[in-house]
Amino acid sequence: MWLLSVLPAMVRVYLCGIRVLFYQLFNRSFTLPVLPKQNGRVAIVTGGVRGMGFETARHLANLGMHVVIAGNEEEEGLAAVRKIHEEGNEGKAEFVFMDLASLKSVRQFVQKFKNRGLPLHVLVNNAGIMLVPQRKTEDGFESHFGINYLSHFLLTNLLLDVMKKSGEQGCCSRIINMASATHYGATLNMDDLQSRKSYSAHGAYAQSKVAIVLFTYYLQEQLTAGGFPVMASAVDPGMVDTALYDRLCGPAQIAKKPVAKLLFRTPAEGASTAVYAAAASEMEGVGGCYLYNGKRMQSADITYKADVQADLWRRSCALVGLKEA
Template sequence: MWLLSVLLPLVRLYLCGVKVLLYQLFNRSFTLPVLPKQNGRVAIVTGGARGMGFETARHLASLGMHVVIAGNEEDEGLAAVKKIHEEGSDGKAEFVFLDLASLKSVRLFVQKFKARGLPLHVLVNNAGIMLVPERKTADGFELHFGLNYLGHFLLTNLLLDTLKKSGTQGRCARIVTMSSATHYGGVLHMDDLQSRACYSSHGAYSQSKLALVFFTYYLQERLTAGGFPVTANAVDPGMVDTALYDNLCSPAQAAKKPVAKLLFRTPAEGASTAVYAAAASEMEGVGGWYLYNGQKTQSADVTYNTDIQAKLWKQSCKLVGLQEA
């Protein structure tokens, strides 16, 4: 039973990976259209100091946005800001510390941001970890679920009022959340969201990315019902050559290197759909989508189950200490 609980998530994850690689073998990466200038607009990009997060931040800054790079590595964040400014970007970039594995840090980040009186037009929930050994967050949550999902769940909810005030009916504020094709093989264990019964890094990662899709859809339903000028979409970047794969086991690392050179997307290519969701005119007023390679795509069938969406939302509120309303 234990072996099955560990092997099944691993097999599901790698099958998802093979399907993505086959797609990327026969299909070109999405090419961004010309995007409108974003002068005067403000964005927060979590994990914006490296990989796809950095490419997202630099592109939004090049469009004239004031981009807040939120991350837990100050030196890395400051270096990213320096690089963006050296490129002569039309916008502005800055680094602000945020540890998504700490609910206290999330609350402090939001408190500091709100104290500045800035609007917020785009929130990109990009940061994440993958296939790490069993560890817990500062609040005792399983790390994948706590950082990838719960940290972003709390961050988004605490910033919602600012997003609602910043959006207009003609130009909505936008929430872009980075999921993954691994969500197709994920299983949401409502009675064991912390993977305590039997830990599998593959299962924990897939579950966290699945939870983000549920969250996006339910959030959009709430925004639509309230008539708020904010949209929420989930993005699948494909398989991208970033540091996320550093936790693969040695044989998988060895196999990945030649495959990555041939078939993986670059960080800039992986970020393109997130940038599109954040800034494209075609995405104005569009919410509740799962976007892959620049196109609206069907996510896993289970993600459209509104009962599960509502249950996960309610349980997530309890876990992070939010009132459901």
Template sequence: MWLWVQSVLVPLLTLYLCGVKVLIYQLFNRSFTLPALPKQNGRVAIVTGGTRGMGFETARHLARLGMHVIIAGNERDEGLAAVRRIHEEISEGKAEFVFVDLTSLTSVRRFAQTFKVRGLPLHVLVNNAGTMLVPERQTEDGFEFHFGLNYLGHFLLTHLLLDSLSRSGRHGCCSRIVNVSSATHYAGVLNLDDLNRRTCYSSHGAYSQSKLALVLFTYYLQEQLTAGGFSVTVNAVDPGMVDTALYDNLWSLAQAMKKPVAKILFRTPAEGAATAIYAAAAQEVEEVGGCYLYNGHKTRSSDLSYSSELQANLWRRSCELVGLKEAETLCCGLTRSIEGFTSETHM
């Protein structure tokens, strides 16, 4: 009984408390308004989960700025429809859809390899795709679904594309990684010995854990990039509570309660995407990394997310889980700069 209270009831109540706090904030504060952004002609961006919701709004806005945007997703029809919509609206940028299933490490590796073969630069990677409150299930590689899709797939994708990002960035014009997290990370806990949450499953706890992992990853990766002198920045963004399909897995009662509240207090997908777009393109955050951005402003994330020990241990464990070897862990220079750490990872 006590295990159920700790593992199921507490995460549920904590997550909904986070939601109430966010709604109160949104009741009394306007959504972030994007400043005028510089043109991005010639720059290339990848946006995961860009077929709908905030991902689509992010892809559309970056394309409007002149970027070549690659929408990475696992719904081909939705992806092609999203590309058509963008091309109907813009004249300077370009959009295309490329299939990737972030719940499959094989698919992630195939996507990264296909991109590299094309020889394109990569200036922006927006790790946006996610799922929330799905019933207990696993990815094809055996990982808890939230952890595998929201975090681990993006962890691997980012590492496989770091060499492209590092080659494309330069001083005064960095390449940028944007990790879309959530206020639910404040409720997150991380048990490195039970990342699949097999002891006692809670979809609320699993979702919060995956979003905390993204923040921990953001901070540790930025530390390594800075130490290596690379012109790549990485930031985590919190979109707030946004009226998207992410809430489709709520309980029936919660769904009924959510609908009228969403009309009044939730952000629109365009409003929710604003901070991610800002992190991807604004001059104000040039060469600024290792931040948690909420409603367009730098905000303190959870106390747990600043644990250097937890950041390093999660990094090490994640490398083991996705099967990264030293040669493919990071771009060559960065690998050299942390060769002591990576060799320890694979002891």
């Protein structure tokens, strides 16, 4: 019974991956255009100590932004900041501790940030885990759902007031949520969001990513309805050669190294669409979209269902202790 419950999710996720690899085989990685300077603007990048998160933080700092790297590995975080500063970037980088496995830590991070009185123009919700064994966060959530989605849901909502004040018409604040092609193969079980009835690492990861896309679209609807100068987009980086893929199973793990060298994007290439969404003039006033390889794409059909978006939002508010807007 356990194998039957796991196999469909695993197959769906790997089929999504194969489709992405075929695309990357025949299509060049998105090349960033010349981006306008971002002097005076402030960004937060979660998981910015390595991989795509680091490349995103690095590029935004190079454009002149003050970048706050949020993560739970202080030594690596401080090393990332030193590296960015040593490159002589025009902006500023700093590391601030935040553990996405703890809602208390998320709240403490937000309070510390707000106490400084800084504006916030860009929030890149990049951090995540993939295909880890079944475990719970400090608050009792399934780890993929809790870390990849719920903590970023809380973080975004707690920072929205600052972002609304920081943006202005013609120069909106921007929220970039890191999605994944695995969301196309996800099933969203509203009665078992914590994957307690039947756990599959592949299914749990895919579910966390479809939740992120649903959240992005519903959030944008709210922002647009309120006339707020904040835009939210979901970004799919493609398959990128980072440590996230170290937990692939069996033959996929064996094939990973040669396939990654040939077909995977580099972390810098994987970060390019997130940087584009955060800083490109062409993205001014554009939100509620799914971006892949620098282009707007259709996401999974379920992500456009308004009732599903609203239901997930209500449940998420209850889980993290937020009042519905």
